[in-house]
Structure formats: C-alpha cells, structure tokens
Amino acid sequence: MRPIVLTIAGSDSSGGAGIQADLKTIEACGGWGATAIAALTAQNTVVVAHVSAIAPGLVRAQIEAVLADLDVSAIKTGMLASAEIVVAVAHAVGKARTEYIVCDPVLRASTGEWLLEDTGVSAWREALLPRASVVTPNAEEAEILTGLPVRTPDEAERAGERLLALGARAALVTGGHFEGPLAIDVLVERSGTTRFEGPRLAGTTTHGTGCALSAAIATHLGHGRTLLEAVRLAKRFVEEALRHGVNLGRGAGAVDPLHAWHARVGVRT
Numbered sequence: 001m002r003p004i005v006l007t008i009a010g011s012d013s014s015g016g017a018g019i020q021a022d023l024k025t026i027e028a029c030g031g032w033g034a035t036a037i038a039a040l041t042a043q044n045t046v047v048v049a050h051v052s053a054i055a056p057g058l059v060r061a062q063i064e065a066v067l068a069d070l071d072v073s074a075i076k077t078g079m080l081a082s083a084e085i086v087v088a089v090a091h092a093v094g095k096a097r098t099e100y101i102v103c104d105p106v107l108r109a110s111t112g113e114w115l116l117e118d119t120g121v122s123a124w125r126e127a128l129l130p131r132a133s134v135v136t137p138n139a140e141e142a143e144i145l146t147g148l149p150v151r152t153p154d155e156a157e158r159a160g161e162r163l164l165a166l167g168a169r170a171a172l173v174t175g176g177h178f179e180g181p182l183a184i185d186v187l188v189e190r191s192g193t194t195r196f197e198g199p200r201l202a203g204t205t206t207h208g209t210g211c212a213l214s215a216a217i218a219t220h221l222g223h224g225r226t227l228l229e230a231v232r233l234a235k236r237f238v239e240e241a242l243r244h245g246v247n248l249g250r251g252a253g254a255v256d257p258l259h260a261w262h263a264r265v266g267v268r269t
Helices: 018-028 056-069 083-093 118-131 139-146 153-165 209-222 227-243 259-264
Strands: 004-011 032-043 048-053 072-077 101-103 170-173 182-189 192-199
Touching: 004 018, 004 056, 004 209, 018 032, 018 209, 018 227, 032 056, 032 083, 056 083, 072 083, 072 209, 083 118, 101 118, 101 209, 118 139, 139 153, 139 170, 153 170, 153 182, 153 192, 182 227, 192 227, 209 227, 227 259
Parallel strands: 004 032, 004 072, 072 101
Antiparallel strands: 032 048, 170 182, 182 192
16 A cells, blocks of 8 residues: 655755655655645755745644545655744644654755754754654754764764754764765664665756655655665665756756656656
C-alpha cells in the first residue's frame, strides 16, 4: 500500500525545490503526497524575488484537514517562513498519529536569500525540533542551530549530538559543503553514529537537493523501513536525481526526482 506523506513547506514557482520537489520525490519513491503550503515565493534559478507567508491559522488548518481524513504515514517539514508558522506547525504535527516527522530546517535559499528570520530559527529550535524523529540540516544550518563549527565529518557528528541534546531523536548532517572527493553525510542516533560516503558529483543542477533528500527519507519511513535504511535509499535516490539534473534557466539547475520515469517514456532531460 502506498504511504501517504504530508509535506509542509513553501511553493517554488520555478518548480525545482519546495512543495513541487517534495511531491515529485514522494511519488517517485512510491508514496502519495499531501500538502500544507506555508509560503508562496516568486523565484527562478537566479533569485528569490518575493516571499509571502501564509497566515499561520491557514497553515494549521491545512494540516488538520489532512490529518483528520487521511491516514498519514509520515510528515516532512521544509520552508516555514516565520516564527508564527513554525509554532503553528509544531502544535499541529504534535497531534499527528504518525511517529515519523522529518524536519528539514530550510533557512536560506540556494541563491543566497534568507528564508527564516532569527526569531523563526529560535522557534524552530525550541518548538519544532523536539517533535522531530530526524532533522536533516546541511553544514551551514547545523552551525546556525547549534552554534558549533561544522566543516568536517567529525564536527558534523558533534553538531548532531548537540541536536539530539536539544530534543531531536536523530540528526542527519549532510556533507555536500565539506571539502574532499567524497560527500559524507553523518547520521547521529542515540544508539550510535553512521557515516554515509558517496561520490562528490560535479555539476550545477543542485537546486532542490535538500528537499528531495528529506522527502525521500520521509517516504521510505512511511513504507516501514528503518531510519538507517531510509537514509541509505534516500541518498541513492538523490545521487541519481543529481546525475540526471535539469538546466532550466540562467542559474543553478534542479535535481530531477522523476528521471527514471522520463527515461521509461523516452523523454530526454
């Protein structure tokens, strides 16, 4: 049976990240995607020109409507835009029957713009992080959330341990920004630490990488896999989505979560 995965995030008008990337990923990984939109953006591959946060009450109402009717197997959160939305989301997901809540702390766009102000970061750390079964920050986000330097896998492990101390049940600190020939992600659980090594892929089609990773993890957890299995499968999925990324405009291209389907129907990306 296909798991229903609820993604709570912002809309990306260029289609490369956010809600759009989440839905493509959830479907590609064998799930059914439901949504609660937290923000609308006017963006392309070069710039985020405008962000309009949805009223917190409406964000919460979207979540509650889905949870009241659909048997949601996993929840993923992404861009939440404001402290008030973060708190509303934390309250709403706290009532969910699923134990799988994957929280991706989307703090800055790949084009450089900040997507959550300081009060929002504090609210994310205090209200949402303790609800998370796993958080998936990149190195910069881990530094902001913990106050620790994160430039090596060892430092990523220490940051992961700090995130657990702050209330998360597990933390996956991604290593795409570390130097060296390998991309090393560090999964810290209360039972121990696992490092996932993969090739550092050349290219510029990286938009939506973090969204796809966290959505894939949530979907595989919804299928009933362990966190270790879900992360391993999600990393493999994202590596292939990166290899088959699409150059869309004048800036960074996007990962392609649906590349396997495109290949089956004879579409070139």
